[in-house]
Amino acid sequence: MYKDTINQTTDIKTCEGYHVPVLLDESISGLELKPGGVYVDVTFGGGGHSREILSRLSADAHLYSFDQDADAEQNIGEPDERFTFVRSNFRYLKNWMRYYGVEHIDGLLADLGVSSHHFDDAERGFSFRFDAPLDMRMNKRAGLTAADILATYDEERLADIFYIYGEMKNSRRIAAAVAKARQQNEIKTTKDFLAVVEPMFKREREKKDMARLFQALRIEVNHEMDALKEMLAAATEMLAPGGRLSVITYHSLEDRIVKNFMKAGNAEGKIEQDFFGRINTPYKTVGKLIIPSKEEQERNPRSRSAKLRVAAKI
Template sequence: MIMYTDTSKDIQPITTAQGYHVPVLLDESVSGLDIKPGGIYVDVTFGGGGHSREILRRLPEGAHLYSFDQDADAERNIGAPDKKFTFVRSNFRYLKNWMRYYGVDHIDGLLADLGVSSHHFDDAERGFSFRFDAPLDMRMNKRAGQTAADILNNYDEARLADIFYIYGEMKNSRRIAAAVAKARQTAPINTTSDFLAVVEPMFKREREKKDMARLFQALRIEVNHEMDALREMLAAATQLLAPGGRLSVITYHSLEDRIVKNVMKAGNPEGKVEQDFFGHINTPYRMVEKLIIPSEEEQQSNPRSRSAKLRVAERKGE
């Protein structure tokens, strides 16, 4: 049977979730795991279930898949019960704790698709997209944590500027932060339309959508502590992966891609290279594939795949 954590009895399984999220680089990312008999595999970003279903389709008897997602909506995408599958409703930053809970001391492969599901962008009530007027929420886990509105209304101006600059790479981050600080003195910024009214005058029309997307990205990353969670998950994966185990990770923006690349090449998020006496780089991984991007056909059929990058690495022996 499927094992759940924190499951609502009202949730009904469905057999497909293509409307929730189209899996990106599906064959390439799952093939990168090099699935073996008796192996233990983890999909830390279940989402619409596309990658997990493909892993299960290839999973031989005696092997097992654990899939993580902190969003209650994702849980509705679980299909028919399968003894080879366990769903864990949790942030993937707690990977090590949950594997210990299930008595797992090593894994043979981990897949992560770090993109935000299409479902989140298309659900007007979640506040992830500037296309809809909605409360500024942006929490992946709606049960806890600050919302985007909380951040805009409570962070000091300097901290807001740092978020917009570091996570959104906004060159005019200070001006945006100053405008937010001034506007909230008159009325709270609680909805996407409130926020747009403050920042739209600062963007050139020809770049307005791209800049707005980066600004919303910055808020989403801060709300969900995405960079911290990614670092913690990759550290746990490095500890859990058995020699020969594979790490298959799809990224969508330069911040997360840099962290993944650094971990795979140097063994740490900062990319700090350590060498032995002979000048060989000490790293727990070896790169299996060169950088993989979606084909032209996939990019045309699924425009949200255009910025995707897949990196695959293998855990070296001790």
């Protein structure tokens, strides 16, 4: 059904086991869909958001959905002329839209959370719940693995990653422990890594701190912050006037970047003013910050840290 090509038009079957879509109605309603518009879902995953978008579009509309993970292709079904799957990192949004002859889009949705599938797949190394190779690559075809990073980065660089991406206050102690341990044995698996870092954590906070440490490694492996900045810059350029940006974040680092883009049009949140002191910004914020309802959080615990922000291109 699906060959290893890029411009594949398909229908999609949501795989609830792969990933339960978060803030589904809220995020898509935020796009204020035009029946015949052109839209992009840069985080296809289990296909939940894409499927819902397509259900609200007419026959002359089109949806482009991105995912760099080959596993996501399992959630693609029968042909649909309105849908194109792009097997690529969303940082290349502008390049692919140019490839397809698309100059402007009417809306873009991003669910930046890691799919449940990745945490639950023991072989991928995303979770400390399983003993597995320390891989953590979203795209298994390229780049350094988490094990490569632990083996090759110097102690100061590791400390910076743990502090900036994991907000670990004891980042230098953790980095020093890694540097010392790897002189004796290679750190290849989650079990190897846990043996090194567990003594650094207080038992009452162990799971939360471990999750943040693994988050830091995953962000570095996949260059997530750089990719997010590049994608948002491309979206800002490509959105038509009135076009909507609907983004779900899960931690403060990415939420800050999204908030800054929506406020100022750049990742730093640097405000520019014209001669008369009026703020130059490409966006107008739509509504307030949205978080999952209590019912959704109970139904899907992994939605608890989700935040949805929506903005319209001016």
